Amino acid sequence: MNATKPPTIVIVGGVAGGASAATRARRMNENAQIILLEKDPDVSFANCGLPYHIGEEIPNRDSLLVATPEFLRRRFRLDVRTRHEVISIDRERKRVEVRGGENAETFWIDYDKLILAPGASPVLPPIEGTDADNVLTLRNLSDTDRIKAIVDREQTRTAVVVGAGYIGLEMVEQLVHRGLKTSLVELQSQVLPLLDPEMAEPVAQELEANGVALFRGRGVTRLVKDSQGRVTEVVLSDGSTIATDLVVLGIGVRPNTKLAVDAGLEIGASGGIATNDFMQTSDADIYAVGDAAEYRFGPSGQRMRVALAGPANRAGRLAGQHAATGHSDPMPEVQGTSVVRAFGATAAMTGLSRATANRLGVPARSVTIVAKHHAGYYPGAQMMTLKLVYQSETGTILGAQAVGGAGVDKRIDVIATAMQFKGTVRQLCGVDLSYAPPFGSAKDPVHMAAFAACNEIDGIESFCDSDADLTGKQVVDVRTPAEIERIPLAGSSDVVAIAVDELRERLGELNARQPTVVSCAVGVRGHIAARILKQHGFDVVNLSGGATVRNRVSFD
Amino acid sequence: MNATKPPTIVIVGGVAGGASAATRARRMNENAQIILLEKDPDVSFANCGLPYHIGEEIPNRDSLLVATPEFLRRRFRLDVRTRHEVISIDRERKRVEVRGGENAETFWIDYDKLILAPGASPVLPPIEGTDADNVLTLRNLSDTDRIKAIVDREQTRTAVVVGAGYIGLEMVEQLVHRGLKTSLVELQSQVLPLLDPEMAEPVAQELEANGVALFRGRGVTRLVKDSQGRVTEVVLSDGSTIATDLVVLGIGVRPNTKLAVDAGLEIGASGGIATNDFMQTSDADIYAVGDAAEYRFGPSGQRMRVALAGPANRAGRLAGQHAATGHSDPMPEVQGTSVVRAFGATAAMTGLSRATANRLGVPARSVTIVAKHHAGYYPGAQMMTLKLVYQSETGTILGAQAVGGAGVDKRIDVIATAMQFKGTVRQLCGVDLSYAPPFGSAKDPVHMAAFAACNEIDGIESFCDSDADLTGKQVVDVRTPAEIERIPLAGSSDVVAIAVDELRERLGELNARQPTVVSCAVGVRGHIAARILKQHGFDVVNLSGGATVRNRVSFD
Structure with missing residues (x-):
């Protein structure tokens, strides 16, 4: 200069x-x-x-x-x-x-x-009809004004949002709030494709619970116009059709x-x-x-x-x-931390999902825990599912995803901060987080996930993924009979039911030479059961997140 | 073994x-x-x-x-x-x-x-009367039962809590919820003595706004019993007395x-x-x-x-x-992270306060920012004050305190996590936190505090503490005249009022050779003004947290 x-x-x-x-x-x-x-x-x-x-x-x-x-x-x-x-x-x-x-x-x-x-500019699907006045993308204030004008019209009753990413979910939520019968179309087989499938599922359930019609695994192939040139129908790749007054495209930029x-x-x-x-x-x-x-x-x-x-x-x-x-600090690495609210559900993530790590060939493991966002004995505790993805040998944190209600953003921010320092799951065990009953737990969900990951690295406990194939495994459900009756473990026809508190007495009912999977509601009792069985010579894994994540149900 | x-x-x-x-x-x-x-x-x-x-x-x-x-x-x-x-x-x-x-x-x-x-066991003050049935500490369930039995009695109308630490504040809040006219006595001149005084002040205001009678800077010298041996009056070191039906002692363990x-x-x-x-x-x-x-x-x-x-x-x-x-991971360092709610106020801290750092002889600086807990344009944003304490030369984070409403715990947890990695304020600038309008801001309060600290380390901006003596300084208040009229800057009789947007034109009204302090509502406009003046050769500092922190008011 x-x-x-x-x-x-x-x-x-x-x-x-x-x-x-x-x-x-x-x-x-x-x-x-x-x-x-x-x-x-x-x-x-x-x-x-x-x-x-x-x-x-x-x-x-x-x-x-x-x-x-x-x-x-x-x-x-x-x-x-x-x-x-x-x-x-x-x-x-x-x-x-x-x-x-x-x-x-x-x-x-x-x-x-x-x-x-x-x-960036919104991507338009390569189909006819995207030029219609009631087919819009959302990127700036003019787009906003145009969409809002259509929504404000009394005759607008229905909407289709294409793309279940962040902006798609936010639009769906707001269109439902405005009273529109809203459909959401996503080419992938899940909403929020950046998340691992089982982590996105509670969000999908929340959308459906709020009246959203979900069309996953289907693309839009045609936008059918009426004589005035307005799109009135969306045709999907499986041939199904959705009548609509408004189409919002959020398939990417x-x-x-x-x-x-x-x-x-x-x-x-x-x-x-x-x-x-x-x-x-x-x-x-x-x-x-x-x-x-x-x-x-x-x-x-x-x-x-x-x-x-x-x-x-x-x-x-x-x-x-x-x-x-002529000078500044260097731009720090980014972790891709993000959060979205969809009605009562919040989903947040940072870094790599397990699926992305696998795709990139990064040797990764993951653990999933289900815990309350603050002390369970204090009223208003909300469940969250937290998945921690880490480098197999070093334990370096690669990413995390959380879904639930309150406090989801906090846990992801804490983990994203640890990632900024190339932190390991072992270091994450020691983060000193604020605790009082309205705000957290003495053992925070972040700690519980980190503990589980370290247990796995140290050979104390092994996990299998929530969607693992249980064929040929000795599956032991350590919940109480009443719990099991209410929600039987999905995808497993031949389960031995032994409540964890009876496991020590009833070891004789199990085959110590058969590879064994234990499961409970969220993974905590499974952890105890897995330790008991391991010390009795069983080759045993704990089903990550228990029946909550496998069955994709909300237990509370 | x-x-x-x-x-x-x-x-x-x-x-x-x-x-x-x-x-x-x-x-x-x-x-x-x-x-x-x-x-x-x-x-x-x-x-x-x-x-x-x-x-x-x-x-x-x-x-x-x-x-x-x-x-x-x-x-x-x-x-x-x-x-x-x-x-x-x-x-x-x-x-x-x-x-x-x-x-x-x-x-x-x-x-x-x-x-x-x-x-640990509760400390009792060395005075008579602590043995009375209605003078209690709170440590276990028996204590809880005894206090609750007294509160449950219809004739219990008033309570005195001694000690304005965490348990004292929680007790005060709950006793007020139960309808008791509650007084809080604290020997120190502030509530929450672990916090820096100005950070504790909003909590004190919140207590008073909820009807709590605050007695700071005074100890209890005597508990006066009635003929049945019940304490009916608390005498303080300044001679003032408080009639009461219940005394809860929370002065430490x-x-x-x-x-x-x-x-x-x-x-x-x-x-x-x-x-x-x-x-x-x-x-x-x-x-x-x-x-x-x-x-x-x-x-x-x-x-x-x-x-x-x-x-x-x-x-x-x-x-x-x-x-x-025979083996385990070593116990990680602890940061002393804690949080307390008192009615609508939340205060949280980690590590060292500025006062503690000074007392320990640690060369420390601090910055204070005031920001909203999520995007200001999204409804429901609550103000928080965040103070970051760091090692003067290295920028290593020594501690943080936050007071406000929602989101206070999250910011302290993020900073406590950075501290677990011996992070510096410069590294804190780069933490990649989740953002969507209901959850945060693209520039989070954590970033704003870290930016301010780095500006100070890099010589871009200097700050003075909110309680600085302004005598002899050229004080420039860069708020608008209407703002200044509503809440004049405390402790400064001779202020030059020049709105930041007029500062460049009105430089001639200022003395470039006089040490100058700029102030605004929270510090943001002060930052801009300080940069303008510094580039015009002024020896200028920005009042940390502006009039909000100095005047200890809530601007919203």
Whole structure:
């Protein structure tokens, strides 16, 4: 940078990452010229809040405008230009070609440092009819307004949401809140495809309990229009049809990398703009942040796209500082931590699922525990299922998933924090968490999961997955007869029922030479039973999460 | 241990640490003889739940019995003997002298391994009248029953709680819930003396808002009895008096170390039973866990007592395993993480307060931020104040305190987890926390505090404490005139009011050579103003937490 002339920092995209970059750059450098270019009419809006405005939980649209262009000009002296689209980058001459302004003319803006925060665009399925007025994606305030206008119409009674990811679930919840009969279509065989299947199941049950019609394992093949060009029916790959007044598509996003590609910037293996630890692209004067950029993903060490608001904001802040001053802390690894609420269920995750670890060839094990979110003797305790995925030999935590009600986000945040330090399940046993009856337990669900994992690593106890094939195994259900009668263990016709408290006396009923699986309601009594049998020479495993997870029921 | 004869493990004390030790020992060794001796009638009861039974939030007394003796016998084959007190240890012959049984006879029990979990006893103030029937401490179920019986009486209208620590606050809350006019007396000048004073203040305000009469900075000098021997009046050190029907003393606990002292076991500097990393005392066959034992305290590295349920349970589990098998993981350092609810306020802390760090001579700095517990645009966001204490040069996190409503426990747990890894404030900036509008913010309060700390370390911004003496300083309040008029900055008569958005134009009104303090409502605008002034050559600091913390008001 020229010492006499303050730098010009041009930022492309004015939402999470871009706005963070712009404001941090200003705080670092009062004299820099900072130009924020946004192709849409709004900057710095609450993109994660859009579904909640449609659902009228956030009644006031203005609440979504976290910072208006006028606010950013006044407080941060930013040169904010909305409805200005950058159409090319001339890296040689360090300038961007912009189209915008009253007459949508094209002109050039010079930069010393350029920060790309172009975000991502919703993917449309390759079928006819997605252009209809009542088929929408949700990415910005205009989308929000259009969807909300349709929902607000009295004749709108039904909706189909396509894609059971985070935004799909949030939309479903809000559309149901608005009184619409809502269907959810997901190509995968489960909702929340980033989760392991059994962890997603309680969320699916909660959706159905709230009247949502679930269509899993099916794609949309056709959108049938009426004579006015409005879609009235969704046709699925199995031939079934759903009549609807509104279709919301949430099947994924594609990073907006065209500008970067055209400029010859390196694109990473995950399809995002390649970056280094300071969010610099292959051109050191150009940074990339947000959904279009790649980050270092903690559990795998690979660089990949992570389309989440938290990393976008933090990366924007660092890139803004680096652009303004020439230095900053490196961008920390991200763990992909996320959370979603669907009616009374909350699901959260961080890092790798077991399925993803398997797919990547990472040697992983996992344990699943079921526990209450605070002391069971204090009223209002809610059950949560917590699954911990870890590296088989080292015990390094690879990821975690939790589903339940209150306190799910807290446990995932604690584990995500341990992952930031490359923590092991053994270290996780020792985290000193706050406890009082309304908030937790002296042995927190996090501890219980970590204890189970260490027991497995230390050879104290072995587990099998909740969906394990029990054929040929001696299956011992150590619940009481009344419990077993109420909910027999799924997928096992030939179960020996011996309550844990009778197990020591009734060992003679079991075959110590047959591989044995013990199960209880959630895994705690199974743990005790497994220890008894192991010490009597049995080759025994405890069914992870017990009948609760295997049967996918809620016991409380 | 003799390979042919299973070991005898004797455990003294059957609540948190003792019960955890006994059950883990059994799971590790089916054949061990495990004798659990408890001087009281109950084992494994929910000691943290006692106030809530008095307050009838936990209506059923049986809920407090986490595990009955009969349950422990049945499920874990423990030889549980309640009303059995160990009166001496004969280390030479490896046996304990016990008094108990129907005729309270005295006899000896041999041990191979002995685990001491004797807990702590409430401290009584050295004054007359503490023996009255209506002057009680709260430690076990008998205490609970006695207090509850008094509260249940219709003629009981008023109560005095002495000691504003965790149990004192919980009792106050529950007594108010029961309709008693309740007073709280605390010798220190603040409630929750483990917290820094300004962090405890919102809790004090919440107590007063709920009708609690607060008497801080005063001790109890006399308990005045009526002719029936019941205390009817509490006299304080300033001469003031409080009429009362019930006195609950919660001024602290003393570790029950007599048995250990008499046996010649080493006592540590903090007055607890000295232990090594496996919770072994100076006699390798004797372990100590729970409130009477010492732990390694993370922030200082010193061994000290930590009278909290979490460490007791975890240490008991490890000691039980070590006693049963000869090996276990070492006990992790503890951070002293704790949480308490008082009506609508929650306060939580971990590690060192700033005051404690100062007292220990640890070079510490701190930052305080005020932020919402989830996205501000999503309804129901509650304010929290979060203070982060860190080592000045290294940035190693030493502790944190938070006060507010929802989400306070989560932030402290995240920071406590980072502390378990000796994390720095710089590493804390990068923790990847779950975010969706109902759960958090893309820039979480944890991040905001860590950012502020790093800004200070990097020389980007300086802070002064909320109670700083502003004499001689140029104080610039960058809030709007309306905000300032509503709540003028406390303790500063001569404030220049320049809203942050006008600061750049009105720099000429300020003296660039006078040391300057900027303040706003919570510190965010102050940060922006401090950066503007610093870049214009001012020697400027931002008032930590702004007027919210300095004035000790809730801005919302």
